[in-house]
Amino acid sequence: MSGDLNTNKILGAVLATAFVIVAVPQVTGLIYHSEAPEKMGYFVDAPEEAAGGAEEAELPPDWGTVLPTADLAAGEAAFARCQACHTATAGGPNGTGPNLFGVVGRAVAGHAGFAYSEAMVGHKAEAPTWSLDALDQFLTAPGRVVPGTKMSFAGIRDTQTRVNLIAWLRTQGSGGYAIPAPDPARQPGAAAAPAGTEPATEQGAQEAAAASGGQAGGAPDTGAAARPETQTTPVAPPPSDSNPNNNTER
Ligand code: HEC
Structure with missing residues (x-):
């Protein structure tokens, strides 16, 4: 009799255990419901390479052309x-940053009495002078041009x-820094011109393209004999002068 009772107890225990084993995952599944992600793996939001690349491809300003026509009031x-950090007056005090009087053409990290960062002092070894190009690049993205600058x-x-x-x-102390002559290689459309081609020739090619309906090698060009030099020039898409930025696309 007691033997049967024990058997029942054991059976009961086994059944109860089996119930727990089967039921617990189901219940926890209800509580901790997890769905498979739509995309497996991590998505890393990396900055696009192309963005930086396109910037690099952009022509530097043609200082000889843009400086004389710059808007000084807008610059001021x-x-x-x-x-907040700089003065630009003669003998002006240093703030968080150095006084910038005469900075165009000045030595990098060259203002006496200012404690430059190691990064800026290191930059001086690579690029000793604040040329127009150097300033332009630095002011576009200081931390990229001088990593670690303060x-x-x-x-x-x-x-x-x-x-x-x-x-x-x-105009603040750098008037003696000469404006370079206009540089055809930096003018809009220069990128499309084959090496060694004069900008005047490209202009002629564009006029020829416009005259023939904008199609290179389309209608017979009556100007062929008169302007043989334009015929050897591949015709650029007309006209490019209205948008100085579109040279990056060609
Ligand atoms: C938040 C403060 C701050 C602002 C805003 C700031 N600068 Fe600076 N600037 C500094 C500091 C600090 C340095 C020194 C950097 C170093 O040593 O790494 C510096 C350095 C420079 C230098 C190099 C000077 C030298 O003698 O080598 C130039 C040029 C410059 N700044 C121009 C500008 C211009 C132009 C602007 C505005 C468009 C500007 N900065 C805005 C803090 C600032």
Whole structure:
């Protein structure tokens, strides 16, 4: 009799255990419901390579052309962003950043009495002078051009704003820094011209393209004998002068 009872107890225990084994995952499944992700693996939000690449491909400003026509008032207004840290007057005090009087053409990390970062001192070894190009690149993205600089400023993306600002900075003690001659290789459309082609020839090619309905090698060109030099030039898509930025696409 007691033997039967024990058997029942054991059976009961086994059944109860089996019930727990079967039921617990179901119940926990209800509580901790997890769905398979739509995409397996991690998605890493990396910055696009192309963005940086396109920027690099952009022609540097043609200073000989853009400086004489820069908007100095707009440049002075743009300097408001710098004034929290910089003065630009002769003998002006250093703030968080060094005084910038005469900075165009000045030695990098060259203002006496300012404690530059190691990064800026190191940059001086690679690029000793604040040339127009050097300033333009630095002000586009200070932390990219001088990694580790203590100038905590994101940069000015807009090219014309930088040109205006640099033109105005030049009037603050850098008037002696000569404006270079216009450089055809930096002018819009220069990228499309084959090496060694004069810009005048490209202009002629565009006029020829316009005259023949914009199609290269389309209608017979009556100007062939008169302007043989334009015929050897591959015709660029017309016209490019209205948008200085579209040279990056060609
Ligand atoms: C938040 C403060 C801050 C702002 C805003 C700022 N700068 Fe600076 N700037 C600095 C500091 C700090 C340095 C020194 C960097 C170093 O030593 O790494 C510096 C360095 C420079 C240098 C190099 C000077 C030299 O003698 O080598 C130039 C040029 C410059 N800044 C221009 C500008 C211009 C133009 C603006 C405005 C568009 C600007 N900065 C905005 C803090 C600032």
